[in-house]
Amino acid sequence: MVSSKDVAKLAGVSQSTVSRVLNTPEKVRTDKYDKVVKAMEELNYRPNAIARSLVKKQTKSIALISGPIHNPFFAETTTSIVNYCKSKGYNTNVHFEVFGDNSSIIKDVSEMQVDGIILSSILMDDKIYYDLKALNIPFVMFNRKHNEPGNYFEMDNILAGQQVTEHLLEINHQDIVWIGGPLNMSTFHGRYEGFRLSMKAHGLTVGTNNTFITDTSEQGIRDVVKDLMSKRHRPTAIFAATDSIAIFILDFLLEKGYRVPEDVSLIGIDNTKLSQHHSVQLTTVGTEQCINLGQVAIETLIDQIETGKFELTQKTYSTKLFNRSTTRAI
Known part of the structure; x- marks a missing residue:
């Protein structure tokens, strides 16, 4: 396999320069950056995702804990979240709720090491809220929320x-x-x-x-x-x-x-x-x-991850009636 050492040799730079191109390209002089990119292309070099995550202290992974897939609301929001994450270079680990108890899911998520969590499956007094807080990573709730303060997006x-x-x-x-x-x-x-x-x-x-x-x-x-x-x-x-x-x-x-x-x-x-x-x-x-509540929630979560600014965001959207064909006056 082609290594960063091979890239550095072909580009005529140090391995640390190759590392900076991968992780903090804004700190690399344009001429050196161009040489490294050209060498990567010639050697068909693909950086090791695990190694990069250790350097950047990011996994580029998001955990989604969703309500049941038989509900079209959750099918729609899951699709939006996964697509948005992909467009931003993040993988999405999708979990669907265990009705009434998501503690096993939280355990799985904590062992996976993710950069953030987005969830629509939480009870108002759910004990998993405190498990989420203990992970010390950003998380955003949508559709449903906990009684304790946190980031959430909901309808009224x-x-x-x-x-x-x-x-x-x-x-x-x-x-x-x-x-x-x-x-x-x-x-x-x-x-x-x-x-x-x-x-x-x-x-x-x-x-x-x-x-x-x-x-x-x-x-x-x-x-x-x-x-x-x-x-x-x-x-x-x-x-x-x-x-x-x-x-x-x-x-x-x-x-x-x-x-x-x-x-x-x-x-x-x-x-x-x-x-x-x-x-x-x-x-x-x-x-x-x-509003697609999953969409606005994932945009906020990824923004918090990438900027490191964890300001409390709470949004309740007003609602209206869509009068169609299944009700009538009597």
């Missing part, structure tokens, strides 16, 4: 929950059911709170008869909706706390011969690309500017 989940509920109330629905995930996740907690506040403001109660907490899996959602639709008194509208949940519900309802929105109105949150598909046209709520 309470506002989103209120906008969904107000839309359904404005078109005369009162028998509204909320279907979501665990309330120790900031997304579901906020969206449920928005639902509760709006219902209360209109003199409507929220309880076990119209609130259903699931593991967000397709089977879990189907079980809840099957039970709901078998009752004599069915809801006129379903508030799905994510587009992913809404799409599982839509698929089940259509499979069983129900019409949406004629038999029941359906609305989600996230405004994923799938919700916009002409065959779906899901009424939903998303960020006003259609």
Whole structure:
């Protein structure tokens, strides 16, 4: 294999000059830089990534801890994050959440040695937050966040929950059911709170008869909706706390011969690309500017890694309703 010593010999410079060209090229005179680059090209030299990471104290690797891949929101954000990292010369180690406990993932990530962590899989009181802090590397949360202060990018989940509920109330629905995930996740907690506040403001109660907490899996959602639709008194509208949940519900309802929105109105949150598909046209709520939360989060993380400036960044984006085809007035 060609070594840096071979490059130095051909270029007529020292090995330390070759090292500076690879790691701090701005400190090398133009004539020497050109000689080294030319020698590398002639010898087809490829620097050893591990050796360079030891010199620069960087691995050029990012760990992504994402929510479940069955949710199109996480599929979209994972794609954006991986593509952006690649464009910046970083590898992405992708991990998908272990429902309710990511401690084993954090252990794996800490053993890999990465430059930073971006995660959408964290509970509001999650103990892994303190494990992340102990790693002493930058990390950014998106979509979900912890109760403790940290870098995060989210939508205004309470506002989103209120906008969904107000839309359904404005078109005369009162028998509204909320279907979501665990309330120790900031997304579901906020969206449920928005639902509760709006219902209360209109003199409507929220309880076990119209609130259903699931593991967000397709089977879990189907079980809840099957039970709901078998009752004599069915809801006129379903508030799905994510587009992913809404799409599982839509698929089940259509499979069983129900019409949406004629038999029941359906609305989600996230405004994923799938919700916009002409065959779906899901009424939903998303960020006003259609922000990709994973994209803005990874841009911030890499900027912090490369500049060494770890200023606290916290962003909550306002939301709006995208009124499509799955809700109707009654």
